[in-house]
Amino acid sequence: MSRRSAGLVGVWAETQRQQQRQMEAEARQRREEARQVRAYQRLAAQGHREFRQAEARRRTEEIEAQVVSLQGLLVAGCQTPVFRASSLMRPEEIAPFDPGPLAWPVRMPDQSQYQAQGGWTASRRAQAQAEARAHFERDWHAAQAAEAQRQQQLAAAQRDYERDAEAQRSEIRRHNAGIVEVTAGVRRGEPDSVIEYFSAALYSSTAWPEGFPRQVAAAFDPAARQLVLDWEMPTYDVVPEAKSVRYVPSQDQDKVTARPVTQRRALYREVLAQSMLLVLRQLFAADEYGILDSVALNGFVDAPDPATGRPSHIFLATVMAGRSGFTELHLEQVDPVSCLTDALRGQLATRPDQLSSVRPSRQPRDVGNHVVTHGGNEEPDLYDMDPIAFESLVAELFRAMGMQAVTTERSNDGGVDVDAMDPTPIRGGKIVVQVKRYRATVPPTAVRDLYGTVQDRGANKGVLVTTSAFGPGSHTFARGKPLELISGSELVDLLHRHGLRGRLGEGRRAAPTQTASSGPVTPPDDYNVLGMMWSGNVALDVCALVCRGSRVLSEEHFVFFNNPQTPDGSVRAVPAQAPDKAAIRVSFDALPQEADRFVLVAAVDPEVNPDADLSGFTEACIRLLDPARAELGRLDVSDGRCGETALVLGSFRHRPNGDWDFVLGGKGYPRGLEQLLQDYGIEVE
Known part of the structure; x- marks a missing residue:
């Protein structure tokens, strides 16, 4: 009995000890986990x-490095290479021809690999041999054809390469010839050449830190052999407002120590003085032809005038330096402010941070008419651009879009202003570009000429770029062809999207010319004739409405048999010539400024066919004609329907880019023209 009791107590005690050990193990695990959490938190905090x-x-460190860079601006700038016109010359290095896969001839089949298969009998062996021979001959002829095609493609690619390479070489030669011409003009002391040369010296310099402005207005006085410049300076923000940054753990935030105002102002004055000296150094060092005796330099910032609040040039520094005195200076060792104000007797604003200005002794406008401005934010007017410069801008746009593009020789361009190559697989290829710097609408003949050039040159696409717009005739002809038309507004948008600049100096629609007696007059060749043809014997009246949205401008802008033209003569009913049964003449550019739709409608003539409807109005189309009645294209319209006596054929709609696009109609009216006109705001009595 006692042994059994001891055994039960032992079992109970062992169970209790196991539970205790488990509880202690769990406690240890919890303590370890808590310790790890605390350690992680300490590490994370640390x-x-x-x-x-x-x-x-x-x-x-970034702030300190920026300050060091500003303090060493002049010394670093003096170590940059001196500008020479030869640095702008381009080598005639053209990438070698790369035929790619076309370089590898097609592998010809090996007859030994075409053995007869099977054949237990003589006749079956003969058949198997004939099949093997036929298989070999078929593959051999296919390989021969593929090889011939490869050689043709290789020859075509070689011709394209040679043509493109020659175009690139021509552009390089033209560029180099321009450099030679400018340098020759500099030697002769021609103001325009002198200004262009020294402006290039300033713009090509690598001495200026990123973000420094580069805007200059310059003039050259040949008599005094003096270059006069207004050069833009960096603003006060160029000097860091902060001196240092320190992290405060107790607040878990950064504490920024501000740079003392006196220290910041002193550094800004030093930056201005260094910039002035550096400009003078670059100009005199670049004068390898000895054309300059002196330079009058004015440093300005673009900012609101403190007195008027209007944007203006505020001059913070000015100096007139002679060559002999300046070249004797050791710029790497001077105090910039003292050198500018004492040695060169220039002026420097005492409080440039507050835009206190100085008075320039001489400015470019004081010299005469030879003033050229570069840089700044003004958009160049595409209408006033030199034609060659405009073509170069278009070529630069194509290059910015990821293509290879060069302008062509003007004497032998074959109607092409820019040759481009789109390297994109499948949809890419050779592109010919024509450039039309027009104010009036581009005539459809230009689009047809471009299409002929695309076919003659074997190009993948033709692009016509203009400063104006295209009419319906151009768009109709280009539809379905490898042609792309870029209007003036689209061109400006593309330039801006790819980091280039340009603007159109006038509104989106050219104004019609005026005469004293007859009001607006449309240029004689600037109109289209819309010829209307259809099948069936139903007699129809074809009418036109000049609208803004879905409302006609006035009753006088509804052209029909009793009102044959609009007040300004931009729309007229004219006699039809076969195969047309009706015709309307319209000058889209001369339509009223507020008009954005030109609507064509047809209605049964109730006097000729009082009981007819439009069920006999089938196979109808609008023929778009030029002034000589040559067909430019056709616009299909909807057939008439039983029970309807009037029908909207379609409308030409004015788009934001200045073009007019045709939109198919089709809405019919059972109560004839009267019901249709009511929809457009005309009350018929």
Whole structure:
């Protein structure tokens, strides 16, 4: 009995000890987990603190590096290479011809690989041999054809390469010839050449830090052999407002120590003085032809005038330096402010941070008419551009879009202004570009000429770029052809999207010319004739409405048999010539400015066919004709329907880019023209 009791107690005690050990193990695990959490939190806090401290140090180092760069602007600039016109010359290095896969001849089949298969009898062996021979001959002829095609493609690619390479060489030669011409003009002391040359010297310099402005207005006085410039300076923001950054752990935030105002102002004056000296150094060093005796330099910033609030040039520094005195200076060792104000007797604003200005002794406008401005934010007017410069701008746009593009020789361009190559697989290829710097609408003949050039040159696409717009005739002809028409507004949008600049100096629609007696007059060749043809014997009246939206401008802008033309003569009913049964003449550019739709309608003539409807109005189309009645294209319209006596054929709609597109109609009216006109705001009595 006692042994059994001891056994039960032992079992109970062992169970209790196991439970105790388990509880202790779980407690140890919880303590370990808590310890790990605390350790992780300490590491995380330490890591966060170290990261924030490192970030604060990095920001401080960046600020200090920026200050060091500003303080050493002049010394670093004096170590940059001196400008020479020869640095602008381009080598005639053209990438060698790369035929790609076309370089590899098609592999010809090996007859030994075409053995007869099977054949237990003589007749079957003969048949198997004949099949093997036929298989070989078929593959051999296919390989021969493929090889011939490869050689043709290779020859065509070689011709395209040689043509493109020659175009690139021609552009390089033209560029180099321009450089030679400018340098020759500099030697002769021609003001335009002198200004262009020294402006290039300033713009090509690598001495200026990123973000420094480069805007200059310049003039050259040949008699005094003096170059006069207004050069834009960096604003006060160029000097960092902060001096250092320190992380405060207790607040978990950065504390920025501000740079003392006196220190910041002093550094800004030093930057202005260094910039002035550096410009003078670059100009005199670039004068390898000895054309300059002196330079009058004015440094300005673009800012609101403190007195008027209007944007203006505020001059913060000015100096007139002679060559002999300036070249004797050791710029790497001077104090910039003292050198500018004492040695060169220039002026420097005492409080440039507050835009206190100085008075320039001489400005470019004081010299005469030879003033050229570069840089700044003004958009060049595409209408006033030199034609060659405009073509170069278009070529630059195509290059900015990822294509290869060069302008062509004007004497032998074959109607092509820019040759482009789109390297994109499948949809890419050779592109011919024509450039039309027009104010009036581009005539459809130009689009037809471009299509002929595309076919003659074997190009994949033709692009016509203009400063104006295209009429319906051009769009109708281009539809379904490898042609792309870029209007003036679309061109400006593309330039801006690809980092280039340009604007159109006039509104989107050219104004019609005026005469004293007859009002607006449309240029004689600037109109289209819309011929109407259809099958069936039903007699119809074809009418036109000049609208804004779905409302006609006035009753006088509804052209029909009792009102044959609009007040301004931009729309007229004219006699039809076979095969047309009706005709309307319209000058889209001369339509009223507020008009955005030109609607064509047809209605049964109730006097000729009082009981007819439009069920006999089938196979109808509008023929778009030029002034000589040559067909430019056809616009299909809907057939008439039983029970309807009037029908909207379609409307030409004015788009934001200045073009007019045709939109198919089709709405019918059972109560004839009266019901149709009511929809357009005309009350018929």
